[in-house]
Amino acid sequence: MVDVPGHGKVVVDIAYGGAFYALVSAEKFGLDICFAKTRDLVNAASAVTEAVKAQFKITHPDNEDLSFLYGTILTDGKDAYSEEPTTNICVFADEQVDRSPTGSGVTARIALQYHKGLLKLNQTRIFKSSATGSVFTGKAVRVSVTFVSYL
């Protein structure tokens, strides 16, 4: 749960796909991922990024250089498996909008969907960018386990 100024307390997921992202349905901000103005989507995503950065410490188990939140991905909320594409927009770094569905972003979405039991290994999903309509496919191929010691 993150307290997002102007939006209140919002449940977001944090997932890693080569970079850490906050992931949340655009609907939580009253926005339709396909029809909302990009500026409004960017404002909502940036508010989430800033709130998560201020309220949570992001730690990569092996690499301190990767221990930060790279951005926020607003989605259509369609995380359960479907043959239909699921749409997202990735707002990363300094409020940049990716033209594509985002390589590291869809990897994070796949890891999260697998973690939630919504996607099986080798089950391909289609990801679409709401910014341009460009499409990626992706699947989880194996589970890797990293042990973290807090001693």
Ligand SMILES: O=C(O)[C@H]1NCC[C@@H]1O
């Ligand atoms: O697709 C990617 O993973 C890169 N493009 C924008 C965000 C990342 O840097």
